[in-house]
Each structure stands twice: as structure tokens, then as C-alpha cells.
Amino acid sequence: MAKSITQEFVKGLWDEIPPFRLVLGLCPVLAVTKSVENGLGMGVAVVFVLVCSNILVSLLRNIIPSKVRIACFIVIIATFVIVVELLMQAYTYALFLKLGIFIPLIVVNCVLLGRAEAFAYKNGVVASIADGFGIGVGFTLSLASIGALREVFGSGTFLGMSVFGPSYQPFTFMVEAPGAFVCLGLMLCMMNLAGNK
Amino acid sequence: MGDYILLAISCVLVNNILLAQYLGCCPFMGTSKKMETAIGMGMAVIFVLVMAGAITWLIEAYVLKPFNLEYLRTIAFILVIASLVQFVEMFLRKSIPALYKGLGIFLPLITTNCAVMGVCLININEEYTFVQSLVTSFSYATGFGLALVLFAGVRERILLARVPKPLEDTAIGLVTAGMLSLAFFAFKGMV
Numbered sequence: 001m002a003k004s005i006t007q008e009f010v011k012g013l014w015d016e017i018p019p020f021r022l023v024l025g026l027c028p029v030l031a032v033t034k035s036v037e038n039g040l041g042m043g044v045a046v047v048f049v050l051v052c053s054n055i056l057v058s059l060l061r062n063i064i065p066s067k068v069r070i071a072c073f074i075v076i077i078a079t080f081v082i083v084v085e086l087l088m089q090a091y092t093y094a095l096f097l098k099l100g101i102f103i104p105l106i107v108v109n110c111v112l113l114g115r116a117e118a119f120a121y122k123n124g125v126v127a128s129i130a131d132g133f134g135i136g137v138g139f140t141l142s143l144a145s146i147g148a149l150r151e152v153f154g155s156g157t158f159l160g161m162s163v164f165g166p167s168y169q170p171f172t173f174m175v176e177a178p179g180a181f182v183c184l185g186l187m188l189c190m191m192n193l194a195g196n197k
Numbered sequence: 198m199g200d201y202i203l204l205a206i207s208c209v210l211v212n213n214i215l216l217a218q219y220l221g222c223c224p225f226m227g228t229s230k231k232m233e234t235a236i237g238m239g240m241a242v243i244f245v246l247v248m249a250g251a252i253t254w255l256i257e258a259y260v261l262k263p264f265n266l267e268y269l270r271t272i273a274f275i276l277v278i279a280s281l282v283q284f285v286e287m288f289l290r291k292s293i294p295a296l297y298k299g300l301g302i303f304l305p306l307i308t309t310n311c312a313v314m315g316v317c318l319i320n321i322n323e324e325y326t327f328v329q330s331l332v333t334s335f336s337y338a339t340g341f342g343l344a345l346v347l348f349a350g351v352r353e354r355i356l357l358a359r360v361p362k363p364l365e366d367t368a369i370g371l372v373t374a375g376m377l378s379l380a381f382f383a384f385k386g387m388v
Contacts, residue, residue, distance in 0.1 A: 026222035027311045074279060078272035086268065101318045104271040108311040110223055177217050178379040185364075185371030192363035 005130045012134025018111045019142060019184075020191045025111040028102050029143060030180040036159050039147030041095045043140025045088065045103060047133065049080045050112055054132035056080075057120040064121075073116040074107070081106045111139060150174045150183055201332050208336035211387055214312050215344040216378035221312030225345060226370055228303070235349035239342025241303040243335065245285060246313050249278050250334025253317040254327055274317050279308045312341055348377055 019029045032042045053076050057064075064072045085103050088096040096103065106112065115135055120128040151157055154174030156164045173179045214220050221242075228238040253274050261267050286304045289297035307313060316337045320330040351373055360369050 024223065026226065027219050030219040030222060071279065074275055075272065078275050082268060082271050085271065101315060101322065104274075104318055105220075105311050105315055107271055107275050108309050108314050110309055113309065176382065177219065178375045178382055180219065181371050181375030181378055183375075185368045185373075185375065188368040188371060189361075189363045192365075192368065 005126060008127050008130040009134035012131065012136070012138040013141070014138075016135065017138040017142060018135060019139070020188055024114055025109045025139070026184075027105065028109060029146065030177075030184060032099055032102050033143055033147040033150055033180065034154070034175050035151040035157075036144055036147040037095070038098055039143035040140065041088075041092065042099060042102065043136070043143045045084045045099075046106060046109070046111070046139055047136030048084055049077065049106055050115060050136040050139075051129060051132040052080045052083075053077045053112060053116060054120040054128040055125060057116045058123060058125045058128035061121050069121065070113070070117070073113055073121075077112050077116070078107050111135065146183060146187060149187070150179060154179065201329070204329060204332055205336040206387075208333050209340040209343065210381065210384040213340045213344055213381050213384075214316065214337045215341055216374070216381045218315070220315040221310050221341055224306060224310050224312075225348070225374070226367060228306075229345055229349045229352050229370070232346070232349045232353060234303075235345045236342075237300055238303045238306075239338075239345050241300040241307055242310065242312065242341050243338040244300070245278075245282060245304070245307050246316060246338040246341075247331065247334050248285070249281055249313050249317055250320055250330050251327075252277055252281060254320055254325075254330045257321050258327075270318075270321070274314060278313055278317070282308050312337070344377065344381070348374060351377065 018024050019026055028042055028046075032038045053073070056076050057073060060072075060076075081104060084106070085096075088099075088103060115132060119131045123131070148158065151159075152163055153171045154176075155172075156162060156168040156170050162168075174183065208214075212218060215222065215225055224238055224242075228234045256273060256277060257270070261270060261273060266273075282304055286297075289300065289304075316334055319337075320333060325333060352370065355369060355373065364372070
């Protein structure tokens with residue numbers, strides 16, 4: 001446990017970046033990355049839930065009996081998901097409509113449960129915040145980069161601004177379901193290439 | 198009756214839960230390496246999803262709606278699904294040991310399968326009736342099983358092929374899933 005707070009934070013950005021290094025939480029990655037905006041919105045929601053649930057799990061780690069810990073984690077995560085859902089409904093309604101059922105589905109995102117079980121249950125509050133924030137930011141970055149790739153080629157825009165000009169014929173394959181799988185597969189391949197140098 | 202058949206076809210093929218709506222991808226990548234595990238997972242999902250669909254619909258209609266507790270839907274559904282899975286596991290172990298052995302390790306995994314939770318939420322969002330919910334739950338689950346078994350078949354063949362090193366395992370799996378999804382894409386516009 002000699003690792004510094006910075007190290008806990010940084011590992012989420014490259015060494016353990018979900019969904020590339022830890023192949024967890026694939027569903028939102030595929031579903032909400034049609035555009036950068038959606039990806040970022042989802043990412044921020046996940047960061048919020050992850051940091052809050054990590055704090056609470058780590059505070060309660062001596063009280064929660066280990067036999068029922070998974071059920072406790074799920075209840076904690078679900079509570080924060082509801083908070084996020086209501087907040088988004090109130091302040092970013094357009095994004096809330098676009099993300100649709102994927103906001104309540106953050107509950108079953110394995111990244112959250114995975115971090116609660118693997119990290120927050122065994123570590124102190126400050127380290128857990130750093131871990132949750134790092135993994136969350138890593139998750140957001142991956143969502144945004146896949147979103148960028150798909151939006152630029154699939155609709156020829158970036159954050160709604162035109163990239164290639166009006167004569168560009170959008171490669172719609174990228175924004176549809178098959179494109180999502182292929183795109184993620186190829187990015188995973190790139191990560192492997194870069195990591196094996 | 199015709200409506201129900203149409204609904205079923207649209208859920209199994211056109212809006213396939215895995216390949217068109219991206220729900221349940223984690224178990225999809227995890228359990229599709231062997232045909233046997235794929236079949237086991239598919240069966241377990243069909244079994245649990247139909248029950249979860251029915252129970253969550255009843256809870257929504259008779260508990261959450263009358264008391265204006267819709268904002269608790271997420272937490273209520275996940276608890277129902279988690280306890281249902283546990284209950285089904287205990288029931289099967291006592292009464293149908295053969296089936297329990299077959300489904301065995303896949304049952305607990307279903308709690309975190311977003312396909313189950315997703316379909317329950319879709320049923321509520323689309324305001325389906327009870328019977329319609331049963332039909333959609335069953336057909337979405339069948340679609341999940343179908344895609345899983347097809348994909349496992351492809352993946353067993355990939356094991357024999359020579360794959361470039363950086364593409365190995367999950368990466369090639371995702372690209373293949375993309376191809377399979379493209380095939381299912383052809384059903385778009387059928388219903």
C-alpha cells in the first residue's frame with residue numbers, strides 16, 4: 001500500500017483503463033458512443049457514480065459483513081445511479097433523452113461493482129477517491145475517443161461541427177451497431193500494438 | 198395473435214438485444230468461447246428473463262405506480278433480479294438437479310447481465326401489457342441465445358485460424374461480432 005495517490009489516479013488512465021485493459025462495461029461503450037457528446041455525458045455520469053460509491057463503500061468497509069457485501073454494493077451503486085438520473089433529468093434533459101435506458105443501466109455496469117469489490121472494500125477513503133476518479137476519467141476518455149472516431153467518420157461531424165465540409169458522404173456503417181463492434185475491436189488491437197512495444 | 202407473432206419476430210431478429218441494442222455484451226464476450234457454455238448461458242437467460250419480466254411488470258403496475266414511487270424503479274428492479282436469481286438457484290438445486298447442473302455457474306452471472314435489466318426497463322418504457330411483456334421477454338432472451346450460439350460457432354472456428362498477434366482473443370471477437378451484427382442488420386425494415 002505504499003502507492004501514492006497520484007499513482008492510484010494515473011493507473012486508471014493507461015495501465016487499467018476500462019474498457020480496453022479491463023474488458024468490463026462493454027454495453028454502454030458500444031451503445032452511447034454514436035457521438036462525442038453522448039460519450040462524454042455518459043462518462044461524466046459514470047465518474048460521479050463511481051467516485052461516490054467508492055467513497056461510501058470505503059467508509060463502510062468495516063461495517064459491511066463480507067457475506068452480503070455484493071448486495072450492499074449494488075444498493076449503494078443503485079442509490080447514486082438514481083441521484084444521477086434525477087440530476088440529468090433536471091439539468092441536461094436533451095442528453096437524458098438521448099442516453100435513455102443506459103443511465104439506469106449504469107447499475108449493472110461491471111466496472112462499478114468491480115472497483116467496489118477489488119479496491120474500495122480494501123482501501124482507505126482518499127485512495128478510493130483517487131482510484132474511482134482515475135478509472136472514471138479513463139472510462140470517459142475511452143468513451144469520448146470511440147465517440148470521436150465514430151462521429152467523425154459516421155456523420156462527418158465533431159461535437160456537431162462539420163469536419164469534412166458539405167460534400168462528405170457520411171460512412172453510416174460507423175454509427176450503426178456493426179460499426180460499434182468493429183471500431184472497438186480495432187481500437188483494442190491498436191492498444192495491444194502500442195502496449196507490446 | 199398475429200400481433201404477438203410480429204412482436205416476437207421483431208424482438209428476436211430485427212431488434213436483436215445483443216447485436217442491435219448492445220445489451221448483455223459482457224457475458225457475450227465471456228461465455229462464447231465454447232459451444233457448451235454458450236448454450237448453458239442462453240438457456241439460463243431465457244429462464245430468468247421471462248420470470249424477471251413478469252415480476253418486474255407486476256411490481257411496476259401494483260407497487261411503484263399506485264404509490265408514486267417510480268423514481269425507485271432502478272433500485273427495486275435490480276434487487277428483484279438479484280433475489281430472483283438467488284431464489285431460482287436454490288429452487289433448481291433442490292427440485293431439478295439435472296437442470297441446475299447444466300446451468301450451474303451461469304445463474305449467478307445473470308445478475309449483472311444488463312440484458313435482463315434492460316429488457317425489464319424496455320417493457321416499462323414501451324408501456325407493454327402483461328402478455329406483451331411476457332412475449333417480448335421470451336423473444337429477446339431467445340434472440341440473445343441465438344446470437345450467442347451462432348457467435349460461439351464462429352469463435353470455435355477462429356481458434357483454428359491464424360490471427361495476427363495484436364488482434365488475438367477479444368479484439369478479433371469484437372470484429373467478428375461486428376460482422377455478425379451486419380448480418381442481422383439485413384433484417385432491418387422487415388417488420
